Amino acid sequence: MEQPIAAHPDRLLPADPGVRAIARSLYSAVEGLPIISPHGHVDAAVIEQNLPFPDPAALLVTPDHYVTRLIHANGVPLNQLGLGGSTMDPRQVWRNFCQAWPAFEGTASGYWIRQEFEHVFGVHEEPTAENSDRIFDAVSARLAEPGFRPRELFKEFNIEVLATTDDPLDSLESHAALAADPAFASRVLPTFRPDQYLNIAHPAWNENVERLLAAAGGGASGYAGYIGALEARRRHFVDNGAVSADHGVRTPATLKLDDADAARLFERARAGDATPEDREAFEAHMMYQMARMSVEDGLVMTIHPGSYRNHHRPTFEEFGADTGHDIPFAVTYTEAIRPLLEDFGTAKDFHLVLFTLDETVFSRELAPLAGFYPSVFIGAPWWFLDAPDAMLRFRSSVTETAGFSRSSGFIDDTRAFCSIPARHDTSRRIESAFLARLVAEHRISEERAHELIVDIVDSSPRRVFKL
Known part of the structure; x- marks a missing residue:
């Protein structure tokens, strides 16, 4: 019997x-290193x-817009995938997924799911309409x-650090409970997302x-109170272990306004009464303010731009956000x-991690920016670029200008807990492949490549995110 490709x-x-x-x-030098997420x-x-995790459809299909968007593109309505409060039988949702499985050939989602089936769930056969019930069971x-x-899988997956993404008004009670639990050895850190x-x-x-x-406790009102309240909530996150704001x-x-204009x-x-121009100016000013606050409180600042959210209004109105119709568009960073x-670009200990969904930005803007400013680091391929070939393109695009030390280390950016080990393993294999080519072309020594692979996988995320 041929070996499953996910096990090769x-x-x-x-x-x-x-x-x-x-x-x-x-790869053997980093395969067993702990996961830093x-x-x-x-x-x-x-x-x-x-x-316990829910049924297979609720875990692997319905909440994953990487999955639902492609099945939808091939003619299956989203309500038949469990979205929009659908009462669809989970087993039927799973059948719809298995029947659509050929559509995932060559995609990053198909690769992750194969890895999860093989290495997490012990499923060694390809999904089909005929075996969907058997795989579901x-x-x-x-x-x-x-x-x-989840806690047992934390140990099995060898996760040392996992950062979440949290509303500024979150109490962070779960984070505090995990931090205080002597039986839980890993770190689960909140991230300020305003x-x-x-x-x-x-x-x-x-x-x-x-x-x-109101959460600020009745202090100053207006713009000054608003800024003070954001600063206070950031301190709450720092006190509960946060290392970054996203x-x-x-x-x-970004835009620097004086206080009177901002007010x-x-x-x-x-x-x-705000106009569209007002909205753009205010958000740009608040990004400047977030950087100022990061310089003061030490939170790493990460920026994820370039997605046209909720591109299809009828789908948004029926099914809500994060249902597969966010579409990338071109961005520019330099100006x-x-x-x-x-x-703040040369401010002491300020770390700014810049992401993009526009691949042209990597070599044209982000690598040159990171190659000068001590604060700037290049965010790993994200979302639509979080795929094997795109990861290789990223590494080729940025390294000749910025080297290896100016990138963030791998960022999985996932809601799918069971895909975390597959995603990190993919990154480690791709980085190994890239470095191996440089060694074979006599551009770096094999000894140096072994040092670099450990730095890329383990030291970079610790260094960039102040871990």
């Missing part, structure tokens, strides 16, 4: 036998409460095992500002980020 020891390594041998040696979206309560049986709870408090175009912005000001903005624009924009927004870097 040389998956993702170079096809050339000589280069592959070098890559194998490099400084940015992701797993809910800390899942780890703290340690409850096999995965369900695995989910029911006592050893398949998007819906900064973007005045957000439908709930005014309500969120009211809640933010910003999912539309563009990387006027704030009051127009509170009154419902947009300059106001921020003018004042």
Whole structure:
């Protein structure tokens, strides 16, 4: 019987036998290193409460917009995948997924899921319409095992650090409980994510500002109170172990306004009178303010721009956000980020990690920026670029200008807890493949490549995210 491709020891390594041998040696040096995940979206309560995972469809299909979007593109309505409060039988959702499985050939999602089936769930056959019930039952049986709870998987996956993404007003009770639990040896760190408090175009912005000001305890009102409340919530996150603040903005624009101008924009927004230009200016100013706060409180600042959120309005209205129709668009960084870097680009201990969904930005803008500013680090391939070939393109694009030391280390950015080991393993294999080519071309020594692979996998994320 042919070996399952997800189990092949040389998956993702170079096809050339000589280069592959070098890559194998490099990969073996990092295969067993602990996972450092400084940015992701797993809910800390899942780890703290340690409850069983739900059925296979609710775990692997319905919440994963990487999966649902492609099945939808091939003609399956989203309500047949469990979205929008659908009462669809989970087993039927799973059948729809298995029937659509051929659509995932060649995709990153297909690669992750194959790895999960093989290495996490012990499923060694390809999904089909005919075997969907059998695989559903096999995965369900695995989910029911006592050893398949989140905390037990934390140990099995060898996760040392996992960062979550959290609302500024979150109490962080689950994080505090995990930190205080002597039986839990790993670290689960909160991340400050203030998007819906900064973007005045957000439908709930005014309500969120009211809640933010109320949480500040009745101090100053207006713009000054708003800024003070954000600073206070950041301190709450720092006190509970946070190391970074994340910003999912539309563009990387930054703008320095004086307090009077910023206050006027704030009051127009509170009154419902802000123009589209006001909205763009205020968000750009608040990105500048977030950088100022990071310089003061030490939180690493990460920026994730370039996604047109909720591109299909009818789908958003029926099924809500994060349902597969966020589409990348081109961004530019050089001018947009300059106001921020003018004042903070060389500030002591300020770390700014810049991500993109526009591959042209890697070599044209991000690598040159990181190659000068001590504060700037290049974020790993993210979202649509979180795929084997895109990872190789990224490494080729940035290294000749910025070297290896100016990148963030791998960022899995995932809600899918069971995919974390597959994603990190993929990155380690791709980095090994890239370095092996440089060794084979006599561009670096094999000894130096062994040092670099450990730095890329382990030291970089610790260094960049102050771990």
